[in-house]
Amino acid sequence: MEKRLKEYLAYYKKASEEGVNPSEKEAFLKEMLIQIGFFQHERLIHLIVTVLFAILTVLAILAVVFAPQLSLLLLTVMLLVLLVPYIRHYYILENGVQKLYTYYDIIRSDEKV
Numbered sequence: 001m002e003k004r005l006k007e008y009l010a011y012y013k014k015a016s017e018e019g020v021n022p023s024e025k026e027a028f029l030k031e032m033l034i035q036i037g038f039f040q041h042e043r044l045i046h047l048i049v050t051v052l053f054a055i056l057t058v059l060a061i062l063a064v065v066f067a068p069q070l071s072l073l074l075l076t077v078m079l080l081v082l083l084v085p086y087i088r089h090y091y092i093l094e095n096g097v098q099k100l101y102t103y104y105d106i107i108r109s110d111e112k113v
Contacts (some may be wrong), residue, residue: 012103043093053073
C-alpha cells in the first residue's frame with residue numbers, strides 16, 4: 001500500500017505542478033476523489049488495527065506488572081514488535097492522505113505549486 005500511495009502522490013504532485021487539461025478536469029477530479037476514498041478506507045482500517053494493538057499492548061504490560069510471568073513478558077514483546085510497524089504504516093497513510101487533499105485543492109482551484 002505504501003508503494004501505491006507514493007506512486008499516486010508523485011502522479012498528483014506532477015499534475016498539480018503542470019496543471020490538468022480543462023476539458024478533462026472534471027473526470028480527473030472524480031477519479032482523484034475515488035482514489036482518496038480508497039486511501040481513506042485503508043487509513044480507517046489501519047487506525048482500528050493500530051488502536052487495537054495499542055490497547056492489547058497496554059493490557060499486556062499491565063498483566064506483566066501485576067502477574068510477572070515469562071509467557072506474559074514474551075506476549076508483551078511480540079505486541080510491541082508488531083505495534084511499531086503498525087504505527088509507522090498508519091503515519092505514512094495519514095500524511096499521504098493529507099497530501100492528497102492538498103493536491104486535490106490545488107488542482108480544483110487551478111493554482112500552480
